[in-house]
Amino acid sequence: MAIEQLLKNYIPNENTWDEMYDSKSIRRQYGGVFSTLEKLDVENLSNKHRLAGELFMNQGITFTVYNNNEGIERIFPFDIIPRIITGEEWDNLEKGIGQRLKALNMFLRDIYHEQQILNDGVIPAELIASCPDYTREAFGINVPYDIYVHISGIDLIRGADGKFYILEDNLRTPSGVSYMLENREVTKRIFPDMLSRSNVRSVSNYPVLLHEILLELASAQVSKPYIVILTPGIYNSAYYEHTFLARQMGVDLVEGRDLVVDNHKVYTKTTNGLKQVHVIYRRVDDSFLDPLAFKQDSVLGVPGLLSAYRRGNVAIVNAVGNGVADDKAVYTYVPDMIRYYLNEEPILDNVPTYQLSDPDAMQYVFENVRNMVIKNTNQSGGYGMVMGSTISEEEWSKARKEIEKSPRNYIAQPIIQLSTVPCFIDGKIQPRHVDLRPYALYGPSGTKLVPGGLTRVALKEGSLVVNSSQGGGSKDTWIIDTL
Amino acid sequence: MLSRIADSMFWMNRYMERVRSILRVARTHYIISLDRDVKGASWKSILEIFTLLEEKEIKELEGQTGKILQYLLTASENENSVKSLVSKARENARGIQDNITKELWEEVNSFYHVTNQPHLNHKLTGPDTLDVIDLFMRHSIICSGISDITMQRGTGWDIMKLGKYMERCMETLILTDKHCEFFQYELEKERDITQWRFLLLSLSGYEAYLKSYRTFKHNQNVMHQVLFNEDFPHSVSYSLNMLDKCLSKLIVGNKNPEIPDLIRTFGKLHAKIKYLDPSIICHMDLQTFFMEMRTDMKILHAKQSNIFFSY
Numbered sequence: 001m002a003i004e005q006l007l008k009n010y011i012p013n014e015n016t017w018d019e020m021y022d023s024k025s026i027r028r029q030y031g032g033v034f035s036t037l038e039k040l041d042v043e044n045l046s047n048k049h050r051l052a053g054e055l056f057m058n059q060g061i062t063f064t065v066y067n068n069n070e071g072i073e074r075i076f077p078f079d080i081i082p083r084i085i086t087g088e089e090w091d092n093l094e095k096g097i098g099q100r101l102k103a104l105n106m107f108l109r110d111i112y113h114e115q116q117i118l119n120d121g122v123i124p125a126e127l128i129a130s131c132p133d134y135t136r137e138a139f140g141i142n143v144p145y146d147i148y149v150h151i152s153g154i155d156l157i158r159g160a161d162g163k164f165y166i167l168e169d170n171l172r173t174p175s176g177v178s179y180m181l182e183n184r185e186v187t188k189r190i191f192p193d194m195l196s197r198s199n200v201r202s203v204s205n206y207p208v209l210l211h212e213i214l215l216e217l218a219s220a221q222v223s224k225p226y227i228v229i230l231t232p233g234i235y236n237s238a239y240y241e242h243t244f245l246a247r248q249m250g251v252d253l254v255e256g257r258d259l260v261v262d263n264h265k266v267y268t269k270t271t272n273g274l275k276q277v278h279v280i281y282r283r284v285d286d287s288f289l290d291p292l293a294f295k296q297d298s299v300l301g302v303p304g305l306l307s308a309y310r311r312g313n314v315a316i317v318n319a320v321g322n323g324v325a326d327d328k329a330v331y332t333y334v335p336d337m338i339r340y341y342l343n344e345e346p347i348l349d350n351v352p353t354y355q356l357s358d359p360d361a362m363q364y365v366f367e368n369v370r371n372m373v374i375k376n377t378n379q380s381g382g383y384g385m386v387m388g389s390t391i392s393e394e395e396w397s398k399a400r401k402e403i404e405k406s407p408r409n410y411i412a413q414p415i416i417q418l419s420t421v422p423c424f425i426d427g428k429i430q431p432r433h434v435d436l437r438p439y440a441l442y443g444p445s446g447t448k449l450v451p452g453g454l455t456r457v458a459l460k461e462g463s464l465v466v467n468s469s470q471g472g473g474s475k476d477t478w479i480i481d482t483l
Numbered sequence: 484m485l486s487r488i489a490d491s492m493f494w495m496n497r498y499m500e501r502v503r504s505i506l507r508v509a510r511t512h513y514i515i516s517l518d519r520d521v522k523g524a525s526w527k528s529i530l531e532i533f534t535l536l537e538e539k540e541i542k543e544l545e546g547q548t549g550k551i552l553q554y555l556l557t558a559s560e561n562e563n564s565v566k567s568l569v570s571k572a573r574e575n576a577r578g579i580q581d582n583i584t585k586e587l588w589e590e591v592n593s594f595y596h597v598t599n600q601p602h603l604n605h606k607l608t609g610p611d612t613l614d615v616i617d618l619f620m621r622h623s624i625i626c627s628g629i630s631d632i633t634m635q636r637g638t639g640w641d642i643m644k645l646g647k648y649m650e651r652c653m654e655t656l657i658l659t660d661k662h663c664e665f666f667q668y669e670l671e672k673e674r675d676i677t678q679w680r681f682l683l684l685s686l687s688g689y690e691a692y693l694k695s696y697r698t699f700k701h702n703q704n705v706m707h708q709v710l711f712n713e714d715f716p717h718s719v720s721y722s723l724n725m726l727d728k729c730l731s732k733l734i735v736g737n738k739n740p741e742i743p744d745l746i747r748t749f750g751k752l753h754a755k756i757k758y759l760d761p762s763i764i765c766h767m768d769l770q771t772f773f774m775e776m777r778t779d780m781k782i783l784h785a786k787q788s789n790i791f792f793s794y
Contacts, residue, residue: 059585060577060592073596234578246581253581258485271489271638271791272737 007038010422012431013462017162017419019083019434029084029480036194037081042427048080048190049424055186061178061240077473078183079423080190083434083455087201087481090451093164096348097154097440098447099338104171104325105442106341108148112139112321122340123333130408131330132378133323135286137293141310141320144217145444148319151210151281153177153454156436157351158419165351165416167435169326169334172318173283176454176474177439178241181206181248183476184452201451201479206439207248209450210281213443214249217315218278225278227251228268230259232284232300242283256284261304266314280305281317289320328377328411329355352414356407365412369396373464374403374412387464389415418464421475423457433458435466436477451479484638488579490792492639495575495583495591496630497646498568503623504654504685505533505565509555510616511684516548526551528661533563549608556619557604565619566598584633587626594622641729642791648729652722653780658685659709660773670702670765679705686717702765711761719776723753733791745786752779 012018020030037045056062056075063074085093110117111128118125128134153174155167184203187195211227218225231242233255246253252268259277260267267274282289288298293306308314324330332353335346354361356374365372369388376384386399403410420431438453455475456466466472512529526548530541533555544551556565573595580588597603597618606615634640662682666674679701683689688708695712696704712718730749734742755776 057596058589058593060580060588073599234574239577240580243577243580247585251581252485252488254485255487258487269486269793271484271486271642271733273739 007034007429010429010431013417013420015160016417016431016433017158017160018431019085019158019419019421029086029482032198032480033082033084033194036191037429045080045424046427052078052080052186052190055189056182059182061182063237076179076468077459078186079425079432079457079459079473079475080187081422081424081429082187082191082476082478083421083436083457084478084480085436087479089164090201090479092347093156093438094449094451096164096166096346097152097438097449099342099344099347100154100166100169100334101149101152101440101442101447103338103341104169104334105146105148107337108319108322108325109146110341111324112141117337117340120340122336123330127329127333128324131324131327133286133321133327135321135323137306138319138321142312143319144219144312144315147217147442147444148322149325150213150217150317150319150442152318152440152442153437154440156348156438157416158436159416162419164348164436166331166334166348167351168328168331170437171322171326173285174437174439175238175241175283176437176456177206178244179474180439180450180452180454180477181244183454183474187476195478198478199481201481203450203452206441206450207245209441209448210245211249211251213441214251214279214281214317216444217317219312222278226268226275227279227281228254228259228277230254230256230280230282230284230302232256232288236283238283245281251281256298256300256302259302259305261302261308264304264308264311264313266302266305266308277314279315279317286320286323289316328353328375329357329408332411351416354412356403356410356412361412362403362407366400371415372412373415374399374410377409377411385465387415415464418458418466421455421457423459423475425459430461432461433464433466434475452477484582484642486792488582489638489642490788491575491579492582492642493646493792495572495579495646496643497650498572498575499591499623499626500647500650501563501654502565502568502572503620503627504650505555505563505568506616506620506623507687508533508658508685509552510613510620511681513548513552513612513616515681515684528665529555532657532661534561535563549612552607552612552616553604556607556615557598569595569598582639584629584635586633587629590622590626590629594619594626597622638733641732644725645729645733645787648722648725649780649784651717652719652726653777655686655709655717655719655722656773656776656780658682659706660769660777663769663773668769670706670769673700674702676701682709688715688717691715703762706764707761710756710764711759720756723756727753730787737790739790741786741790745783745790748779748783748786752776752783755779 012021020027026034053075056078057073061075107117117123118128149171151174153170153176155170156164157167158164180203214227215225228251229242229246231239231253242253254268258268260269266277268277284300287294288300290301290303290305291298292303309316309320332350332355335350338344338346354365356362356365365374372388374386418433418435421434422429423432434455434457436453436455439450441448455477457473457475458464458466459471459473508529512526527541527545530536530544530551544554554561554564558564559566561567573591576583576588576591603615606612659682663670680689683692683705686709692705692708696708698704708715708718710719713720713724715721726749
């Protein structure tokens with residue numbers, strides 16, 4: 001079948017912002033993609049879909065599913081039709097994210113030192129005191145250039161009004177950037193002409209920018225800083241990304257067992273003896289970083305690492321203790337942080353959020369639960385989430401009891417119909433809901449946002465859950481400067 | 484270089500070398516076994532070399548070529564099958580992806596996926612047996628070639644070669660020992676070249692032998708080729724010379740106090756071949772000679788691991 005016919009059968013959902021179609025016609029930014037697709041047939045697209053899968057498989061961009069002790073390799077689903085955002089939209093996002101990160105950094109500096117924001121009553125002290133991710137061990141530690149969030153992956157969604165909203169701030173060890181880069185490489189293979197004709201901004205310099213920031217964080221006295229990436233190991237689901245970044249930056253990828261702390265300095269164990277480490281880009285969570293300071297049974301970390309960090313002998317990226325700033329309950333106060341620290345109005349809005357520790361808010365949410373999504377503040381990846389529109393009575397009554405036991409651990413947001421984009425699924429072009437995770441780098445010379453990001457797509461029809469752990473896939477994201 | 488990375492590089496290459504060895508031996512034996520009245524080897528001796536099967540289990544398998552090949556090549560329950568070894572090599576490669584080239588990683592990964600294709604297992608019992616062995620062989624050779632043309636020279640490269648030549652030296656010693664055992668270590672009695680063919684083909688040295696050795700003293704000549712010939716890449720001497728070069732580079736600037744002991748251990752082992760008169764080899768107690776060489780190799784491995792891989 002010709003794609004032209006498939007495109008005619010493409011019917012966007014009602015009350016949803018479709019990124020390819022407005023109510024009458026194709027949006028200008030999708031013109032080039034649309035006209036390329038029109039010239040293809042289904043077989044052609046199916047072949048491209050298959051080739052993309054093979055490319056991911058051959059490069060080992062896979063995760064392992066175990067069945068009867070046999071490991072089966074699977075790829076994360078990739079949809080071949082790129083998602084397009086205009087340059088003007090992107091420039092606004094860039095400003096908004098830059099503003100937000102600046103405020104969040106100031107908040108982290110403040111909360112681990114003077115705590116002025118609490119003294120001034122902008123954020124309730126009990127909210128921070130009850131936050132499981134507030135890290136007392138990090139109190140008073142000075143970090144290079146007062147930068148805490150060097151790498152962030154802030155999740156954005158586009159509502160039915162076409163506006164982008166901040167869904168959550170990922171400020172600890174956000175993953176997925178390798179997919180952003182690999183998705184682009186795969187697109188180069190399957191749609192080379194379409195890409196080169198479309199005036200798409202490049203994402204490829206992300207590793208270079210990251211490497212520059214890591215170098216800048218080392219002490220000025222060190223002429224050749226030794227940078228390493230700390231990974232939990234090959235069984236971590238993001239391991240491919242760790243190796244990818246190490247390779248792209250030309251730095252060593254180490255595990256906790258490769259490191260040792262001696263006299264408050266961190267060293268790697270090499271074939272020629274010990275070698276001092278100056279900067280660690282860790283992909284290990286805070287609680288596993290140092291068994292002497294955090295979880296005692298952690299074998300992923302390095303005993304004594306926090307003492308070296310406290311003395312300034314090693315820089316850790318992202319900083320220890322960032323979890324307090326991307327706590328789902330603290331999230332609601334980020335617009336207030338922006339006003340408090342920067343004296344500016346937020347450029348990007350939050351999704352309206354109800355703290356269930358507030359009895360009035362809890363009552364409102366319970367009365368309108370069918371229109372709400374309730375999230376556990378201590379979980380991510382789509383786990384611990386209650387989708388009010390689809391939950392059964394029995395499940396809701398069970399969930400409600402849990403929420404009433406510890407309301408601090410829950411927030412609620414109105415269900416937002418995420419925008420849809422065209423996807424090639426089962427030989428048809430169909431609308432599917434997406435979000436966007438742009439990757440921002442924050443160094444001594446300011447914030448840099450790589451123009452692209454990871455578009456996560458809910459592959460099931462009607463589903464709003466885009467997390468890869470819940471059956472989501474991804475798309476290449478193009479930022480196009482329309483001529 | 485990180486000790487853990489060095490360890491993985493060593494084992495990745497060692498496993499890949501073993502894969503090539505198993506494939507060569509299996510291919511050679513499969514082809515030879517199609518002829519009648521072939522002397523020199525049996526599946527039994529191959530299973531004894533490359534598997535941990537008990538005598539009773541080997542007896543049960545003997546005579547079932549397809550099943551034996553499946554066990555040697557694609558059986559997950561055999562820790563030393565090609566499939567298991569490639570899987571282990573890939574596991575090591577996965578942990579050092581940033582230290583090997585993208586091309587090498589992708590080839591090791593692709594080889595792994597090939598060994599996991601279930602239909603190949605069935606093919607080993609039918610007329611397409613050689614196609615499967617050749618497919619595996621091609622991948623293993625491509626891995627070796629890619630590693631040769633893309634890998635940066637330096638510590639990592641020397642460590643990889645250390646793994647490769649330790650394995651190769653050991654394989655040559657074991658295969659030759661097993662072959663001599665078949666002759667009850669009686670090499671004073673002259674043997675026909677056909678009786679040595681299996682060993683030479685298994686070491687990719689049959690054609691080289693025909694070109695290099697013109698006399699009919701096959702026992703003496705073959706032993707010279709596999710033990711002393713410095714130009715034959717599968718000889719013990721060649722492997723030891725390569726190990727000598729790698730170790731010399733690796734110890735530069737290394738202040739580990741155990742280095743002198745490592746040099747002594749290797750020197751003694753190397754001297755056993757380097758300064759041995761090749762003309763007396765057929766008159767020696769070969770059983771003891773091979774046993775000592777193998778033991779010395781194991782000691783060398785333990786000592787170098789202790790120095791370079793202790794993490």
